Amino acid sequence: LGAVALVAIGAAAYVAMNPPVVTQTTTVSTTVPTTSIVTTTVPTTSVVTTTVPTTTVITTTPTVTPAGTITMYVEKGWYAEEEEAKKWLATMFRRETGISIELTSLSQEDVLKKTAAGAMAGNPPDIVFCTTLSWMQDYAWKGWLEDLSEFVDDLKKLEVPDWAINAWKWADGVKKKQILAGVPYATDNIPFHYWKDLLETAGMPSSPQEIPTKFDDFSNFWREAQDKLWQKDPSMKDKVYGIGWPSMGGIGVNPGDGFQQMVHIMFWHGWKLEFDNKGLINLDASGNRDALKKVVKWFVDTYNSGYMPKGIMEWGSPDNNKAFNSKSVMSVHNGTMSIPLYWYGQDKTVYFDKTATLPRFPSLTGDRGIQTWEVHSWMVFSAGKNKELAKKFIKWFLQPDIINAFLKTTGGRFYPISRVVLESDTFWKDGKTDTGKKDPHLPTVYEMYENGPNMPNPQHWFSHPWSYLDAYPMQAPHLVIEKGYSVDEAVNEVMGKWLQAVKPYQDEIRSW
Structure with a gap:
């Protein structure tokens, strides 16, 4: 199934129709459920219409010869849709490339513990995503991380700003040089x-x-x-x-x-x-x-x-x-935007009428105050047994339609760092429009990103x-x-x- 079909049906909706077959490790289960869980508290951000029948999705799915397995650790999402989207990524990547993903979804703390323990034992995961990894420069210093500089041209094509790329240029104390320690695709500010x-x-x-x-x-x-x-x-x-x-x-x-x-x-x-x-x-x-x-x-x-x-x-x-x-x-x-998004699920009156988010920050002079941005990335470990397959996943992931659909399942908690992705979908500018009311929260991220002044988060001041x-x-x-x-x-x-x-x-x- 290609990117066009992805946009038509949405990541979470696709999983609902095609339960993933990849094994997932969690703290309570070792297999992915055979049915999708999609809550009504934070609705999916894609729309399924009758113009995209299930049979169409099934018949257009290509058959690919199995081509290996990569081990992936990810931070557990806040919403059911986020978890479903990760399973969808694994399913789609396998169907399009033949490469399976052994997906482990854990809390922030447990991702860090499990990743560090594996790296110290010489048996790290192939690829990792966790928001708190953005301040783990010691991983690069110890020589644990693969240099991903080969993806800079891809990031430039996606119009990822230089400051976001530079945020992940860290010092490798073993190789004694600077490396691109992560491939950035998302950001969030401090609303x-x-x-x-x-x-x-x-x-x-x-x-x-x-x-x-x-x-x-x-x-x-x-x-x-x-x-x-x-x-x-x-x-x-x-x-x-x-x-x-x-x-x-x-x-x-x-x-x-x-x-x-x-x-x-x-x-x-x-x-x-x-x-x-x-x-x-x-x-x-x-x-x-x-x-x-x-x-x-x-x-x-x-x-x-x-x-x-x-x-x-x-x-x-x-x-x-x-x-x-x-x-x-x-x-x-x-x-992050977790507070208003919580209320969007619990009580839309609170979200639309009783709370608000500032579209700009104060300063001593009254001019627009500086806001900082944390940049989130995929990281690949040098000792990963299938790190080259992990790089193939990143190359596949860096398609605007895939990034957009994946990030929309967070409901706005994460924001595209790519200008191409950002401008491809009115959701990032208009926010939640399902009630007919103007969204008082998510559009402020777009306004702040556009108008600045923007600075990297303190996690990104240091290499x-x-x-x-x-x-x-x-x-x-x-x-x-x-x-x-x-x-x-x-x-x-x-x-x-x-x-x-x-x-x-x-x-x-x-x-x-």
Whole structure:
């Protein structure tokens, strides 16, 4: 079945009509179910019409001689459609090439554990996708990853921007050279959501266009909203807070969303990205310490003044979602579009009428504030027994129609990094249109991507291991609030630690 038929019927729908035959390993089962599970909470993003009968699909499926098997580890999706789409990829790839895929779908944490264990034992998977792998530069440093530079021309044809390709150019400490460690195909930004109905209850403006764009005014807007909400409804006092960002937990484990949220505020206060001729970042660029000091002071003042929940100091990646969905906070900065997409499945009134997403970020001056983008890729392991077959999968996958159909099954959680894919489907610009209402969430991603200013996510600042888990900027507010440091002392200490952590790698790369 070719790409045209794919677009006509959609990935999840195809699986519903043609259950995959490939073996899948999960934590509870070793075989793919014989029937597809397609929920009604997050509808499939493709439409099946009576003009594409099942018999047509069956009769146009080619027969290909078996040509080997690749081992693939993938991060488990949030929605049933995502899992079905992965099975569909495996089925379609086998039918078109004869190459089977042994598919293992696991949680983020388990993908990392299983991948690292296999690599250390000399028996890694052939190919992997996991969002958290975007900060695993030590895999490349140890020589575990295959150089995928052969796909740069394919990416250029898809109009993948240079900054997205460069984000995956990592240092191989064994070969002592830079490699393309992954083949990027998707991205996500860090959207800002808020409860419109809580603002309306407080008597505050609720349209995205009415919210201030200068950072000080922006911050004070949410303070005022909390004050007025508590005055209007005293039962909400100490239960609903104006500011639910940035999360400050997970240091040493998985700082996730919080680190990315804090980096945005650093950018909005003047943090700069400066690189040398080896592509190595200068963390201590002029003005960066001052920017971080301003952010730490703002956070400490806001927290101590009672405009953030006390628990925010320990929030990990899931906790801001929980706080927002329970209406414990009026506003939140999140790692993906998972919050509104949750409500799209649970209650479309909340999605379309009671919540909104900002189409631009604030800054000190009121100009469009910087937003960062995380780039997601396929990675191939050098010791993979069938790595050449894995490369054939990537070559096959890099077809606009296949990428588009696959990403649409995420409902908008991931976004095409390819301009060709992006412009091929109005979904990426218009979002959810099934109710006849204007989508207040997904189109903001398109607007922000188009209008910028865009910067790579902190995971992509480094071509070498860089102590992501230590989340050094996030440590500074903890030092001030919990240990009595001054803001200057806290910032100077964490910056010193961060610089020392990356110095050995940068010195080694400079010697190549």
